[in-house]
Amino acid sequence: MSATTEAAAPEKPQTPHRAQRILREILESSTLVVVMAIVAAMLIGAILIAFADEDVRAASAYFFSRPGDTLSAIWEAVSGAYIAMFQGAIFNSNVDSFAGQIRPFTQTLTQATPLIFAGLGLGIGFRAGMFNIGAQGQIIIGATLGGWVGFAWHLPVGLHLLVAVLGCALGGAIWGFIPGILKAKTGAHEVIVTIMLNYVALNLLSYLLSLEAFQREGQDNPISPTVDANAQYPLLLGSSFPLHWGFVLALACAGGVWWLMERSTLGFEFRAVGANARAARTAGMNVAKGTVLVMVVAGALAGLAGSAQVLGTEKNLTLDVAGSIGFDAITVALLGRSRPLGTVMAAILFGGLKASGPTLQVQAGLPVDIVFVIQATIVLFIAAPPLVRSMFRLPAPAHEKEVAA
Known part of the structure; x- marks a missing residue:
């Protein structure tokens, strides 16, 4: 020829x-x-x-x-x-008081809160055609930075919580930026990079918790000081229930993600890149920039999942601060079909399964x-x-x- x-x-x-x-x-x-x-x-x-x-x-x-x-x-x-x-x-009819009866559901929503944040972030990546498996590491780094702001800084009420939450989002965004820029500039596969960064994040946290600045006074175990009260999420329904205002923030983020992906130009570009990156490039879209932004936004949302842990539930840093949230969030995003409403419902389902474990063990043996x-x-x-x-x-x-x- x-x-x-x-x-x-x-x-x-x-x-x-x-x-x-x-x-x-x-x-x-x-x-x-x-x-x-x-x-x-x-x-x-x-x-x-x-x-x-x-x-x-x-x-x-x-x-x-x-x-x-x-x-x-x-x-x-x-x-x-x-x-x-x-x-x-959901509802424990064996308890006499109404507060005790509905407490299980508030526990479910508390468990669901970090899954909503992380699931939203992963869903954005999935719809953009990116396999972000690094939510676990992004949660750890977000919790680490936000937790440090929470116990090392001393700021007024309201401002301290705001700065700590932003610190969590920033930490996750930084950890999401790394695989994003590597994929955009070198073609490195995000699955491999994000999995490796999960281990880097865990070992980095382990190292930091061995330092005097991150270790609780009088403790030999790897645990940080307790986050200042000013930097903690306030309880949503009072001291009788574990649910905190992080759940409200998670719902607000779900609404924000819906607007981003369905109503904004940037979200359209994310979806276009996920559908066909070559066609998106031909249409004049900056695919490399979109790749980086997807991972940054996803990382920031995963970092907010870390805030639900360190500023809401745990109130300190440990090696188990992220639990298995980053991996469970993958299922939550897929189960919710990477849509905000579906992700919220899937997170509540998984939160309920997790909350039901102790009762299953005690009542059913x-x-x-x-x-x-x-x-x-x-x-x-x-x-x-x-x-x-x-x-x-x-x-x-x-x-x-x-x-x-």
Whole structure:
């Protein structure tokens, strides 16, 4: 073929990366598929609860002679476990006072608050076509900087909290900027960079907590001084409930993210880059700048998740300040289809599962690991929409039917 022919040959259309196609399929799953994924996870959890119950195992020894005993034991075990989870996460009717009855729900919202922040940040990245797996590290750095401002500085009421919250957001934004600029300038894959930065953040916090400036006086354990009262989120419903004003800020951020992604020019550019970076570049958009900004905004939101921990719930820095929030937020963002409202609802669901663990253990006598299994199963089904559709005989999306045709 001659050089002229080669030059005249039309350019092959760029096909999406396989990982991006998978992510897009997950994000485009219908609400029904998401709901049925949760139902399927609950059914698998019911099976595990039945196997873990001693009465069920005892009755199953003579199943063929008296099957009704086994079925009755299974019903009591499963219903008792899920009732215990409901009472531990939503409403406890066993308590006399109204405050005690609704306390579980406030605990659920408290657990959901950092998941909302981090899930919103990850959702922005997912919709922009970026696999940000670094929320854990961004939470740690945000909590570290904001926590240091909280216990090392002494500012007036109101100002101290504001500066500490901004410190958390700044710390997360800085930690998000690093993989963003590396991807934009060198093409480094954000998955690898963010995973590595998670470990860097954890070890950096471990080092800082060994320094005198970060260690609580009289303590040999890696724990910081308590954040000043002026830098703590005020309690939203009084001292009887753990819920703080960080939850209100999380809801405000959800509204802000909705406006950013659905109504602003910058959000349109984020979505355009995620849909087709090459087409966005052809249209005159600065893809490199958009990549950096996506990671900075996502990091800032993850840093605010750190503020919910260090300024609201924990009130000090430890190596476990982030828990597993950064990784749970990945599931929250996917379950919520990376939309603000869906993310808030998914975070409340996961917050409820986490809050229900102690009640499940005390009332039903079952291990807390059952909750973790349900969470992991939700992840499995959300990551495989075709599996859920085949299990419940749900119709395939229109675009899949067109491809099949």
